[in-house]
Amino acid sequence: MINSYASLDDAGVAVAAARAGADVVRNMYGRRLTRIDKGAGDFATTADVEAEQAILDVIRAARPDDAVLGEEGGQRGAADVARQWLVDPLCGTLNYAVGNMLVAVNVALRDGAAAVADPFSGEVFFTDGETAWVRQDGVDAQLTPTPATQLVDVNLDPPFPSAPGFRAVDLLAHPGFVERFRPRVVSTTLAVAWVAAGKRAAYVTDGGDLAESVHFAAGIALCRAAGCVVTGIDGAPIGRTGRGLVVAGDAKTHGLLMSMIGSRSQKL
Incomplete structure (x- = not known):
């Protein structure tokens, strides 16, 4: 019942809201959907x-006095x-529109x-701001990041706002990268949650202030609560003065990626 949402804590509200969105995304999958052009x-x-x-x-229903910033509204x-x-x-709209299930709902x-x-x-990955968990089939398990997958x-x-100083594609050509890691391109921020869950060793993207990005x-938030190393591509804290995002399952992986990003940037 929707009236029961008011009794939830903030993590519970986040989970309930994300699940509600996910239900819609799943139920509408495979239909011929109207596209709304945003330009570019x-x-x-x-x-x-x-x-x-x-x-x-x-x-x-849960927090009537709170403000909301939505990607669409x-x-x-x-x-x-x-x-x-x-x-x-729906993060990964292009994936979804062509019948690819790699998408995420972020709240x-x-x-x-x-x-x-x-x-x-x-799966629903969630945090109360201090600890991070994944819930599936009614069972919660604490998230444990690890670089084991490589x-x-x-x-x-x-x-690519940081080009030519930094281009993510150049990172893939670094000899150290191909020796140590294997690249993946999911094209949805579900991959960020996967770092917190140990399904990815790290995630790298360019961009501006991502801390308050929908x-x-x-x-x-998940990665910080899980204990991942989280910085911008310049090593600065995420925020209005930072650039992009490098999130890694441990300090060693983060350090390796930062050294590769630095060496590629110096050559451009």
Whole structure:
């Protein structure tokens, strides 16, 4: 019952909202969906819009005074309030639109709880801001990052604001990278949650301030709570002065990637 949402703590709200969005994404999968053009080759679908509405319904029922910044609907409520939810209802829209199931639903309370739902595996990765967990089939397990897979997910989608100083594709050509790691390109921030879960050794992307990005806020919160090493591509803390994101399962992996990023940047 939707009225029961008000009794949940913030982590519970994040999980419930992410699940609501994931239900919509899963149920609409495979349909012929209307595309909503955003320009520069980007678009949303009716699944994005309906999933965001389902998420918003949960947040409104649970926390009616909170503001929400949604990927599709924009700002709802005052942007300067103490409590604001960041919502990306379908991260990986292009994947989804062509019948690829690699997508994520991201819900994060700024500087607080967060959840990332995989609509097709049924996993929900979540944090209360201190500890990170994954819930599947009603069972919770604490997230334990590890570099054991040696898989590094690299975001190759434009734009590339740090080029030519840094281009993610150049990292893949570094001799040390191919000796130590194996690249993956999932093209959804589900891969950030996978670092917290030990399914990826690391994740690398270019960009500006990602800490309050609807795409990245939930994954960053998970990784921090799980104990991952999280910085920008310049080694600075994530925030308005940082650039991009390097998140790794341990300090050694993070250090190796930063040394490779630095050496490639110096040659450009």
